[in-house]
Amino acid sequence: MTRTRVHNMMVSLDGYAAGTTVTLEEPIGAARALFGQFDGRVIHGVQHADAPITLDRALTSLWGQGVGAEIMGRRKFGPQTGPWPEDGWRGWWGEEPPFRTPVYVLTHHPRPPMEFANGTSFRFVDASPAEALALAQEAAGRLDVRIGGGPTTVRQFLAADLIDMMHLIIVPIVLGEGTSLWEGLGNVQDRFEVETIASPSGLTHQLWNRLPA
Amino acid sequence: MTRTRVHNMMVSLDGYAAGTTVTLEEPIGAARALFGQFDGRVIHGVQHADAPITLDRALTSLWGQGVGAEIMGRRKFGPQTGPWPEDGWRGWWGEEPPFRTPVYVLTHHPRPPMEFANGTSFRFVDASPAEALALAQEAAGRLDVRIGGGPTTVRQFLAADLIDMMHLIIVPIVLGEGTSLWEGLGNVQDRFEVETIASPSGLTHQLWNRLPA
Numbered sequence: 001m002t003r004t005r006v007h008n009m010m011v012s013l014d015g016y017a018a019g020t021t022v023t024l025e026e027p028i029g030a031a032r033a034l035f036g037q038f039d040g041r042v043i044h045g046v047q048h049a050d051a052p053i054t055l056d057r058a059l060t061s062l063w064g065q066g067v068g069a070e071i072m073g074r075r076k077f078g079p080q081t082g083p084w085p086e087d088g089w090r091g092w093w094g095e096e097p098p099f100r101t102p103v104y105v106l107t108h109h110p111r112p113p114m115e116f117a118n119g120t121s122f123r124f125v126d127a128s129p130a131e132a133l134a135l136a137q138e139a140a141g142r143l144d145v146r147i148g149g150g151p152t153t154v155r156q157f158l159a160a161d162l163i164d165m166m167h168l169i170i171v172p173i174v175l176g177e178g179t180s181l182w183e184g185l186g187n188v189q190d191r192f193e194v195e196t197i198a199s200p201s202g203l204t205h206q207l208w209n210r211l212p213a
Numbered sequence: 214m215t216r217t218r219v220h221n222m223m224v225s226l227d228g229y230a231a232g233t234t235v236t237l238e239e240p241i242g243a244a245r246a247l248f249g250q251f252d253g254r255v256i257h258g259v260q261h262a263d264a265p266i267t268l269d270r271a272l273t274s275l276w277g278q279g280v281g282a283e284i285m286g287r288r289k290f291g292p293q294t295g296p297w298p299e300d301g302w303r304g305w306w307g308e309e310p311p312f313r314t315p316v317y318v319l320t321h322h323p324r325p326p327m328e329f330a331n332g333t334s335f336r337f338v339d340a341s342p343a344e345a346l347a348l349a350q351e352a353a354g355r356l357d358v359r360i361g362g363g364p365t366t367v368r369q370f371l372a373a374d375l376i377d378m379m380h381l382i383i384v385p386i387v388l389g390e391g392t393s394l395w396e397g398l399g400n401v402q403d404r405f406e407v408e409t410i411a412s413p414s415g416l417t418h419q420l421w422n423r424l425p426a
Binding site: 002003005046047053055058059066067165193195196197209 | 268
């Protein structure tokens, strides 16, 4: 059995997981406050943080476990909109993107793929969630597929009932505005078993596992 | 920085982590009740369980992350005592031991090493905790060393102040007798920062991280 998984999805108390706009200077928009306690050094394993192995770091480290491909929205790849400019943009991450697998970028403007020495590739597809998932599953083989965000992309996959497991991190802040994870998803929790874990840090972790059909 | 880590150490409410004796029929002695809720399928990653990714499974999956060698007591390797009989014993795990790294077995009766196709090797050493750790660290290179138990071995490494991180799972049962994890370790908690996490399953997880010297 392979899964479609979401990890480290940080959400404010009012349900926002990103700002409303993304610019080169503000990659996650006004939602940067969500990431104050996030230690991304451990996404490839807890041994990568020169810091205590806390619950927050332990759960963050699930991100890469057994994942063979990612699907992301265009805004996670870059701030551009419309047809791609000839600007040499290769993503926010320089020549060492953390993914180390094929990554499918959802866009209405397909373009040739990009390859990186560490195993990451970006493939640009104009596809529905189900079509993109089929491509990513083929690339992942016997491994799982991660839906990498942003919130609009996760919301679309939730609406299409394509998410098997989701790790949310509820951050005790109120953003007031932004991109909602939940818009149009009333009662989505009925399709899941939800485990809630309070962290000593003040964060709340939730593990959503889809109920058997 | 590399660490010396303990994972998935299951302890009863009265502090026992194994039975008093180990036999071929009872590998963990009378302490088998400790393991009722333990899903060992996920030790190499949460993707390996055809079951919900719960807090318990998520934390169990830290076991193999970034670990390059293990040290274990002789009783974890087999039920024999004294000089090794010529019985063809190659450990409890058949030809697929889960370790996939060098494993140093502490014994007063050294013998030639055993190699397995999946990367596991057992090397039998008559050494102090510090000496065994030096050997394991050299084998692990830039990765961490796991102290694999049983409780007597973990207790010796705690007494020698050689543990950097320890994941305990407190199981809500009273064993009444067994091998104590804590004997002779009064106030050991003063050397650690301890995070306690209640699991919806009824288990309690603790993450012990050694305080800076």
